[in-house]
Amino acid sequence: MLFSRVVATSGEVGATRSRKAKTAALAAVLADASPDEVAPVTAWLAGFMLQGRTGIGWRTLSGVEIDPAAQPSLEVGDVEAALDRLAALAGSGSGVGARRTAELSSLLGAATADEGRFLVRLLGGELRQGALEGLMVEAVAAAATLASEATGRRVQVPAEVVRRAFMLSGQLPETARTALASDDPVAALEAVGLEVMRPVRPMLASPGDSLEATLADLGTEIVVEHKLDGARIQVHRRGDEVRVWSRTLHEITDAVPEIVALTRGLPVETVVLDGETLAVAEDGRPRAFQESMKGLGSGAMQPWFFDCLHRDGRDLVDEPLETRRRELAEIVGDRVIPSVVRPTPERAAQAIDGALAAGQEGSMVKALDSTYTAGRRGKAWQKIKPSHTFDLVVLACEWGSGRRRGWLSNIHLGARTDDGFVMVGKTFKGMTDETLRWQTETFPRYETSRDAYTVYLRPEIVVEIELDGVQTSTRYPGGVALRFARVVRYRDDKPVGETDTLDTLRALRR
Known part of the structure; x- marks a missing residue:
């Protein structure tokens, strides 16, 4: 397949607001891809590369000046091979830099x-604002359905089957390859199971409007847990081998020796646990989230667990939460996150107040009959916090004035849509001098361009914002404005694909 077909599809997806049209365009190119092309094409259209980081920064990218080819000739395989070679040129030094520039020039010249x-844009990380994972899951399902027609037997592939396989494999390109390489894609996808030592995409919670609204959604068959202000962890053990992953499925085993030691002492042979780890002060209260993130590698972190996905050969993702919690308690004992099962409304309110009094950021309310699912934020898990908080993306930052002169200060906030990120407001409230210093040192590494007043950034930095509410506005492209927005913290642990959507903000409009 010509690489130009992928590029044209990306442009087509960006030019329409119709989710149906986006899905159809993505599905068509995936269905026509060869088995070797499916994985890279899926990755590129989702905004990333199979190779991960290549070490190429914007200075290198902007420094390559070469005339483009007049006609498309690059094949998907040519581009993937070139990206492999670029990724292999790791390290620093003039020799490596010169070879990297030469390889990049050769690719761009063709x-x-x-x-x-x-x-x-792909190499610079800017395509993260292209087709997002949820849209690609639907496109993979549609592509597999289209591909089955070529065999003379149409097989309808549900998006939920693709989503489940993606959750269990943790890899969207591999899921697409599985779906499109089989004569029976549904059976192939359903055969994807949990594997100990292969991370699972985490289940996510939706923000709850209030305890009353959440109880109306979920009823009385619930558990109310402390929502710890820590770093999400997923822990796997097989025999004496223990591996730990972050929320973004980056392995952090070497940074958390205390979690590895604790897990080796559990009364199991194989296990997969979901939980949080956080730094704790001398009085037992949790330290700030940023301190927990900095504490990774210090050996001073305390792990807590709230779910068990596998125990001694038995997968539990399809079991109700009540069953998974029972298994969890037998394994980790007092390392279960504090919780109250089947509380009355009054007791639930007391549990939430108790979590806040203990220094936690809020509470989680979960349906006891819920299975473990990743992908869309469902209503089975809801987070209750004392005020509205949202995870948004920093799109740009303005230079400060007055006392803030010389610092990158006022950040431009973006909410997620199918097309990428749309600006919904600005704020500098809640920023300490340390925050301003960190922004000024860090943001230029994500720079795409700048003018006299503003540094524009790749949409990769996630920030948690607290706000009073949302109102309709024509000032920003998203059609809404944030009321009294202030910075709570930066979220190094959260990928941009899990940030809050424009639709979520619009639901709060006054």
Whole structure:
């Protein structure tokens, strides 16, 4: 397949607001891809590379000046091979830098102008605002359905089957390859199971409007847990081998020796646990989230667990939460996150007040009959916090004035849509001098361009924002404005694909 087909599809997806049209365009190109092309094409259209980081920064990308090709000739395999070579040129030094620039120049010289722009955005991380994972899951399902027609037997592939396989494999490109390489895609996807030592995509919670509204949604068959202000962890053990992953499925085993030691002492042979780890002060109260993130690697973290996905050969993801909690308690004992099962409304309110009094950020309310599912934020798990907080993306930052002169200060906030991120407001409230210093040192590493007043950034930095509410506004492209927005913290642990959506903000409009 010509690489230009992928580039054209990306442009087509970005040019329409129709989710149905986006899905159809993505499905068509995936269905036509060869088995070797499916994985890279899926990754590129979702905004990332199979190779991860290549070590190429914007200075290198902007420094390559070469005339584009007049006609498209690059194949998908040519581009993937070039990206492999670029990723292999790790390290620093003039020799490595020169080879990297030469390889990049060769690739961009073989690309048309449109292909070159796509490659620069892909290598620079800017395509993260393209087709998001949820849309790609639907496209993979539609592509597998289309591909089955070529065999003379149409098989309808439900998006939920793709989503489940993606959750259990943790890899969208591999899920797409599985779906499109089989004569029976549904059976192939359903055969994807949990594997100990392969991380599972985490289940997510939706924000609850209030305890009363959440209880109306979930009823009385619930558990109310402390929502710890820590770092999400997923822990796997097989025999004496223990591995730990972060919320973004990056392995952090070497940074958490205390969790590895604790897990080796549990009364199991194989296990998969979901939980949080946090730094604790001398009085037993949790330290700030940023301190928990900095504490990774210090050996001073305390792990707590709230779910068990596997125990001694038995997968538990399809079991109700009540069953998983019972298994969890037998395994980790007093390392279960504090909780109250089947509380009355009064007791639930007391539990939430108790979590706040203990220094936690809020509470989780979960349905006891819920299975473990990843992907869309469902209503089975809801988070209750004392005020509205949302995870948004920093799109740009303005230079400060007055006391803030010389510091990057006022941040531009973006909410997630199918097309990427749309601006919904600005704020500098809640920023300490340390925050201003960190922004000024860090943000230029994500820079795409700047003018006299503003540094524009790749949409990769997630920030938690507290606000009083949302109102309709014509000032920002998202059609809403945030009331009294202030910075709570930066979320190094959260990928941009899990940030809050524009629709979620619009639901709060006054």
